[in-house]
Amino acid sequence: MAPTPSPTLRQCLDGKRNNLDFIRFVAAAGVIFSHAFPLGQGLGTLDPLERFSHRQSTVGQLCVAVFLMISGVLIAQSQERASSLGSYLWARALRIFPGLGVMLLASVFLLGPAMTELPLGAYFQSSETYLYLLRNFTLYQSQWTLPGVFHGNAFPNAVNGSLWSLKFEVGFYLLVAGLGAARLLRGWVVLAGWALAVVVPFVPHVGPRLHLWPELYLYFGGGMALYLLRDKVRMSPWVACGCFAVLVLTAWLGGFRYAVGSCGVYAVMYLAFVPSRLARFGRYGDFSYGVYIYAFPVQQLVVALMGGRMAPMLDAALALPVVMALAVLSWHLVEKRALRLKSSPPALLVRLFPERVRAT
Secondary structure, X not given: OOOOOOOEHHHHHHOOOOOHHHHHHHHHHHHHHHHHHHHHHOOOOOOHHHHHOOOOOOHHHHHHHHHHHHHHHHHHHHHHHOOOHHHHHHHHHHHHHHHHHHHHHHXXXXXXXXXXXXXXXXXXXXXXXXXXXXXHHHOOOOOOEOOOOOOOOOOXXXXXXXXXXXXXXXXXXXXXXXXHHOOOOOHHHHHHHHHHHHHHHHOOOOOHHHOOHHHHHHHHHHHHHHHHOOOOOEOOHHHHHHXXXXXXXXXXXXXXXXXXXXXXXXXXXXXXXXXXXXXXXXXXXXXXXXXXXXXXXXXXXXXXXXXXXXXXXXXXXXXXXXXXXXXXXXXXXXXXXXXXXXXXXXXXXXXXXOOOOOOO
């Protein structure tokens, strides 16, 4: 009897059970673990993956890549299923901005006044206090500092260094919207973009100006490509094992980011659909976003309360329960309630984008 072929990615995505919520939570927790090293001991302190990979990647950077891989798959799926471009944009905005806004308000008006070394009057009179809120909410220009906050920490002044990735995430949402509107959300287009992202960083005077966009597209674009080729891609355990081997080898020998953007995407999607009890992990809520946006300031707070410097693992252990509590509150009080509005986009978006989005 011939062996049963491995399921295609489409068949896996059409199923009702997956481990994506658990994987995203592990990735968010991995960022806490990774940040604990520089936050606890200062800039230049290497985490285990950074040492093993000869500084090709930190655990935190790998975890951000995992977020982007999963987003590439799910956002492409979301765009195809949305009734209109306006509905798609509204759903994406609701996923990012309500939780972000509340976290920033808490940082500026609760954490900042409690921890600033300045007199409260000087803190609230500083334009930097309000620019922190404006710049980080609009994602126009990341601002890590609040006046006088965490000045004595081992990693000084930074309030929330995790927010840098959000503008890239939103930028990729808009990229998918543009490709969908132009009827170009197709496998060959995304793969051509992936190949371009490999080459562009080596082009003089061009690559440096693009900052992290090409590298991060390797991960998001890899996820998109896998989704768009879902009828042809089979989730084989043997291929997954080969992908894990490539990741380990390239972490040691070089070329890790390219392996993550290709083999890593396959490996993550394979793990996402391995049958397990972890498929029920998200039944109480999706806490990964809350963990991600609250972890950095909580870890900095813990370090400040412990004298400004501490063992990395102690910082992570003390911060995690607090971060989890905040993430649960963020989900149930803010994010979940905001997402209930997905089916009611503003009238302006409906007028601007009335047409239905066709499946590719």
